[in-house]
Amino acid sequence: MNERLTLDDIRRAPKVLLHDHLDGGLRPETVVDLAREAGYADLPSTDPAALGTWFEEAANSGSLERYLETFSHTVGVMQSAEALTRVAYECAEDLGRDGVVYAEVRFAPELHTRTGLSLEQIVEAVLDGFARGGRDHGIRVGTLVTAMRHQARSMEIAELAVRYRDQGVVGFDIAGAEAGYPPTRHLDAFEYLQRENAHFTIHAGEGFGLPSIWQAIQWCGADRLGHGVRIIDDIELDGDGLPTLGRLASYVRDKRIPLELCPTSNIQTGAAKSIAEHPIGLLRQLDFRVTVNTDNRLMSGTSVSEEFAKLVDAFGYGWDDLQWLTVNAMKSAFISFPERLELINRVIKPGFAELKAEQAD
Ligand SMILES: O=c1[nH]cnc2c1ncn2[C@@H]1O[C@H](CO)[C@@H](O)[C@H]1O
Numbered sequence: 001m002n003e004r005l006t007l008d009d010i011r012r013a014p015k016v017l018l019h020d021h022l023d024g025g026l027r028p029e030t031v032v033d034l035a036r037e038a039g040y041a042d043l044p045s046t047d048p049a050a051l052g053t054w055f056e057e058a059a060n061s062g063s064l065e066r067y068l069e070t071f072s073h074t075v076g077v078m079q080s081a082e083a084l085t086r087v088a089y090e091c092a093e094d095l096g097r098d099g100v101v102y103a104e105v106r107f108a109p110e111l112h113t114r115t116g117l118s119l120e121q122i123v124e125a126v127l128d129g130f131a132r133g134g135r136d137h138g139i140r141v142g143t144l145v146t147a148m149r150h151q152a153r154s155m156e157i158a159e160l161a162v163r164y165r166d167q168g169v170v171g172f173d174i175a176g177a178e179a180g181y182p183p184t185r186h187l188d189a190f191e192y193l194q195r196e197n198a199h200f201t202i203h204a205g206e207g208f209g210l211p212s213i214w215q216a217i218q219w220c221g222a223d224r225l226g227h228g229v230r231i232i233d234d235i236e237l238d239g240d241g242l243p244t245l246g247r248l249a250s251y252v253r254d255k256r257i258p259l260e261l262c263p264t265s266n267i268q269t270g271a272a273k274s275i276a277e278h279p280i281g282l283l284r285q286l287d288f289r290v291t292v293n294t295d296n297r298l299m300s301g302t303s304v305s306e307e308f309a310k311l312v313d314a315f316g317y318g319w320d321d322l323q324w325l326t327v328n329a330m331k332s333a334f335i336s337f338p339e340r341l342e343l344i345n346r347v348i349k350p351g352f353a354e355l356k357a358e359q360a361d
Pocket residue numbers: 021022023024064068071075106107108111146175176177203206265295296
């Protein structure tokens with residue numbers, strides 16, 4: 001009993017992913033293909049293996065701003081409807097093959113207009129890829145549309161989220177450099193979404209700390225926190241390791257506000273020192289609504305299964321922990337309550353039960 005779970009074991013478990021960027025998850029060979037087709041000449045390498053390594057190393061800078069510079073190459077090759085559909089299709093395929101049964105994948109439509117596509121054409125191209133890829137690979141993919149926080153198009157993007165809410169767009173987000181661009185800069189968009197009964201998450205508490213988390217929740221009304229890892233700054237440990245939660249940390253825990261934690265990405269951007277020291281260990285012990293995510297599979301060279309495997313190694317997590325994290329994620333998804341319940345009761349719980357029974361044999 002309780003032999004350490006392997007990556008192969010974990011791949012077989014039904015998993016849920018809430019925080020994954022479409023433009024951060026391309027296969028290196030697809031980046032090379034698309035660059036050739038579009039005449040994009042700025043890639044640091046046209047050898048897929050070398051390019052994959054380049055992305056990971058360049059993203060390992062210790063700063064969110066430098067990490068984000070690597071996206072110029074993925075966004076650079078995602079400027080046609082065909083490219084967007086292909087990337088979305090392959091994303092669904094790769095996640096399905098990793099055993100993910102439900103995913104919410106985000107991208108910023110405003111970054112894909114360079115050849116004249118409208119925001120609507122861009123969203124429709126991505127929805128098409130997710131729908132077909134999902135059907136072929138046994139995974140449901142919901143789309144989140146993201147507005148860039150340093151730009152001024154969040155209202156337009158929020159309207160897009162509402163317009164396409166019955167076609168597969170399940171929510172809205174803001175992303176990009178956090179320091180200097182607080183959530184309240186986009187308050188009108190968030191207030192509009194609230195009036196429309198729409199769902200949104202906000203990248204907060206990654207490159208900046210508690211004030212950003214506080215604004216995201218208490219001013220903007222975020223349903224979830226993208227990362228939110230710096231909520232740890234509002235938790236004090238005494239000499240015996242006993243925790244005291246500040247008012248904001250208590251609120252986040254008690255209101256069950258989901259934290260979309262992304263362990264490997266946090267180490268690359270300097271938000272955490274190592275997996276073993278990652279706040280997820282304590283936040284899980286304190287019963288926050290913790291979820292585990294990839295953020296950018298290409299830049300972090302990771303998958304949901306690999307993120308779980310790292311936690312298994314660092315914290316000795318077993319099937320019960322992984323199931324708890326997965327059910328947390330499913331509960332926190334932006335699809336309807338009956339649909340979430342159905343996935344929990346008919347897919348996730350039976351899937352884990354089977355794996356646990358095998359382990360007990
Ligand atoms: O961890 C992150 N924090 C903040 N912004 C991010 C992160 N990962 C990606 N993006 C930004 O989101 C855009 C749309 O997907 C990406 O182009 C990137 O600029």
